[in-house]
Amino acid sequence: MAYRDGRIESDARSVPSHKPSVISSSNYMEHIISITVENKFGVLSRIAGLFSGRGFNIESLSVAPTLDPSMSQMTIVTSGDERIIEQILKQLNKLIDVIKVIDLNEMEFVSRETAIIKVHTKDADRAEALRVVDIFRANVIDSTPTTYTIEVSGDPKKIEAIINLLQPLGIKELVRTGRVAVAREPIRQAVAQTKQNVRE
Amino acid sequence: MTLTGAEIFIECLKREGVKTVFALPGGVVLKIFDMLHQQKDLEVILTRHEQGAGHMAEGYAKATGKAGVCLVTSGPGMTNVITALADAYMDSVPLVCFSGQVPTSLIGNDAFQEADNVGLSRPCTKYNFLVKDVNDLASTIKEAFYIATTGRPGPVLVDIPKDVSMAKAEFIYPNSVSIRGYNPTYEGNKWQIKQAAEAIMKAKQPILYVGGGVVFSGASQELLELAEMTQIPVDMTLMGLGVFPGEHPLSLGMLGMHGTYHANMAMHYSDLVIAVGARFDDRVTGKVSEFCPHAKVIHIDIDPTSIRKNIHVDVPIVGDCKTVLRGLIQVLRATVNGEQKELRKPWWDQIHQWQQAHPLTYQQEKHGPIKPQQVVKRLYELTKDRDPIVSTDVGQHQMWAAQYFKLAKPNRWLTSGGLGTMGFGFPAAMGAQAAFRDRLVLCIAGDGSVQMNMQEMATAVVSKLPVKIIILNNRFHGMVRQWQDLFYEGRYASSYLDTTPDFVKLAEAYGAVGLRADKLANLDEVLKQALATEGPVIVDVPTYPFENCYPMIPAGGCNHEMILEDSPELKKKQSEGKHVTPENKDTVLTA
Structure with missing residues (x-):
């Protein structure tokens, strides 16, 4: 575990244990793969x-254009x-x-996921919801007399945790972006696995 | 120079050196056909079915080593050619397929004869393009040929909407192609090549396992040199046949499910497998966990995904077979001394022992029914001096052709290996014949599979493609029947073909020549007559229907555990004459 910005983050190399995805052999591991495509x-x-x-x-896939509009960046979470x-x-x-293909598990990386959660809130629950929002440094981005819409981002463990806490209040809708990740800037040398060296 | 899309299409093909286009027209490609009709540089061979066009292009490509080209219309034209694309993808055949598409304004509207051509072909092409703007057409065609023929070759589809073929654009043909996501590796890693050479020097029982990649790379000379220098035995895959001379003393013939006994035993007991341009297909490895238990593996392949896909590899070398083999020969030449023969003697003694214990064999009785192996053997002996191109369909006859037709050179063997496409042989032979009008092209076929593209006989007659088809006619889907005899207690579910057409009359109906060899005594004479005939010929050879193809490694079995002959029960059943005939089929088939 490493401390950053006063918050606890899971070690980039450790495997998130929140959701064991189709494990048939003990060597199955979750990998985050970053792909640059046309x-x-x-x-x-x-x-x-x-x-x-x-x-x-x-497990999840996210796509968006990069700074260069002729390319897109994909992040795929897979396992095997x-x-x-x-x-x-x-x-x-x-x-x-x-x-270009990078297996981020080969290096240190940071990853984030955003979730938008619409929660039913009755009188007393509204305060509880706000407390949870505060604890997780989430934001309320929309509010009606009976609902809060909450935005939270972090690693998957954090998202799971806030979902677990909000669930008793009644989650009306939940959308998650899937993870995006980037390699940590290495202190000495880059070890990005480019197209060339993945071919041995 | 401002040209229409259709004219640009023709100009591009000419610049790519294309001579022949296998094609079938339809509404949205009429503009292209209209332009093809008004020029003389490209020959259009009108096929009777788009699948035929696809396989002809494959046959052309396999025989010439250049990209084959076919042109089909939208919708059903496209769906019909899919089988050929999938076949070419599995066997790494360079193919450029052009398909018509409804006008861009109608795409997605469920227009008449519309299909999502790019979507349909995505999983069975190396790459595919939809050309939405005529200004992109020339560069797209250039890229299509480049992708199809470089790296590990494969089929590429170019989808051209009707309005794109009609619209005009300035014609500029790019001189070169650069695709940032596509840079095949040709040079093998030097350090790895050195590792490989060291492993070869250390090995006591090495074996070369060579496949279709060596054919496409044009590396048969290098292979011969390496094998002779190191005295290493050569196992060929089905796709690799011909890349090493079949009658060379170092050749063990084909390995795999129906490979020779000594080829499979040598593979199993080797201590070093040198795989070149082969991909450890399940028909070769058998049970993966028990494949070559004593061997280190060197794997040379241009496609990194082939390496370590099925089998653990100790020395992976990504690169072009020809380049890598040259490098390997260079390193070895410095260390190999003249005593290789002496050094390999124990290994070769063992191999010869295996060979003598269980050679390829069959029993031909003088007055009995003709055995299919005998037909292939005689055909081989009668034609080997003419350096024929041989195509096959898929099934028992294919395996017998692979076992008994010992090709001496590459690019003579046209067969569907990966996909196992029945109906491949005849059109593929026609494609090769279109490339080499004066050569002898043989198609060894089964009565089941030849009917899958029989309509192309019209193309053969009209386009004057004098292919000689030899049908080993056992009135069964023979390989299916064999499996039913071996694994399904002899219940011939849907494998008996009952009435097959009279192939002699069928040939005549198309305006071709039909011949039949009804007994052994006639076989040579009929074959000779067929070979001397000018146009396309069908030779119908009724063969013993219950002949099984051996050796055989049952699917998922281990390579050293081959079935070598019919079991006593099976022999008994056959000797009692429990054969299926039209008269007794109801009782025998349900028994």
């Missing part, structure tokens, strides 16, 4: 098709043993629209 139509379905066609698992992850990385690299 910003063209059809690219998302090539990536999604690769995962579904070969039976790889996608060493052999499966190696195949996923190689198969992604093989796609012609994929420019």
